[in-house]
Amino acid sequence: MIGGAGVLNTNSMVIVGAQWGDEGKGKVIDYLSSEADCVSRFQGGDNAGHTVVYGANVFKLHHVPSGILNPGTLCLLGNGMVINPLVLVRELDDLEKRGIDTSSLRISNKAHLIMAYHQALDEAGEKMLGENKIGTTGRGIGPAYADKVLRRGIRAVELTDFNRFKDHLTDILPLQNRILKEVYSSDAYRLEELLELYRPALERLGPLVTDTDLLLYNQFAEGKKVLFEGAQGALLDIDHGTYPFVTSSSTVSAAASSGTGIGPGYVNRVLGVLKAYTTRVGSGPFPSEDKEEAGDQLRQRGNEFGTTTGRPRRCGWFDAVIAKYASRINGLTGLAVTKLDVLSGMEIVNLAVAYRCRGEVTDNFPVSIDDLDHCEPVYESFPGWDEDISMARSLEDLPEAARNFVNAIEDTVGVGVDLVSVGPDRSQTIICPDSQVSAWIKD
Secondary structure, three states: OOOOOOOOOEEEEEEEEEEOOOOOHHHHHHHHHHHEEEEEEEOOOOOOEEEEEEEOOOEOOOOOOHHHHHHOOOEEEEOOOOOHHHHHHHHHHHHHHHHOOOOOOEOOOOOOEOOHHHHHHHHHHHHHHHHHHHOOOOOOHHHHHHHOOOOOOHHHHHHHHHHHHHHHHHHHHHHHHHHHHHHOOOOOOOHHHHHHHHHHHHOOOOOOOEHHHHHHHHHHHHOEEEEEEEEOEEEEEEOOOOOOOOOOOOOOOOOHHHOOOHHHHHHOOEEEEEEEEEEOOOOOOOOOOOOOOOOOHHHOOOOOOOOOOOOOEEEEEHHHHHHHHHHHHHHOOEEEOOOOOHHHHHHHHHHEEEEEOOOOOEEOOOOOOHHHHHHEEEEEEEOOOOOOOOOOOOOHOOOOOHHHHHHHHHHHHHEEEEEEEEEOOOOOOEEEOOOOOHHHHHO
């Protein structure tokens, strides 16, 4: 029939970070993936770290979607990712040693590989920048994405054929070595050593490489529930983040489509995850950062140290300016507020409702990094609460002051709160009634 496509009837949700990353996406995705048939990650590499806790079990994931902890959930590493084969093998081995079945994992044949020389280039580049360094994790993410754009990357499909992998590496390595030696005065790599280093990874991962675009399409065709897992956060997006202090991929919800090979019409819900305060790692402006006692308290109470790097995170109060910006560029249809329990015991809790920038007050997020560097937060202050809220399982279980703060987040951001986390464990989760998350779980 001509002109009769209509609206796609899908049951899907994109999970994205609505701050500078580390918002608790791993827990939210793990919680929701118990109801999902498929979880597909769409960008980033092993610079991302998702921590999932249930009972005495703590899992730190880097490539693998959080849905891997739910038996029977299909887990996909999408084409928008960059994958370190050596790290992924170790990650799978660690999970299997702990009794986790990883047989449901599949790797997009279009995803690009992070090679040892990418890590060397990353570290050397940061060292050369000195005090002006970006603050990368040194995992080779940026150089791998750069090679992808320069059309000299190695894709995951080459994990399926050692000879093809060898031929491609033979062609590429001389240029990489020349850059390492002549630009950074670093050591070069020998082809034979790299081939022997990567051979076991090819044998292990090659069988997992497939056309994940088609797998994902078939999930939708069969009416399955699908989660799209983002890494990092909106303010680290290569285009829309605090450039140049950003990651090297697109972290916003639109990347779920390009990073997995399905059209945007397959996505009908976007959940933005943010903490009840704000953190970031690495360099760059951070208007609501608290460098005094409150920031230290948030860091210690919230265990704000990187999952992947162990680096202490910079901490500050909730920033509604960046949350509203994240809502706009992601098209958020709901919010998940995490780590509300960390604020218990604070006499006053602050919420940045605007910035004072160069003598003017604005609630719009500045595009210029220089303008952002001159912004000071305009706070609205709320009474704190002393109660331990870790056992709360409904909004009514929260003290009035905590409910008021959640309502203030909802009102200032302009998006409904669907989920509130009051601790790291799966069970420490409040699902708001009549929310899109509640509906998604029931469907």
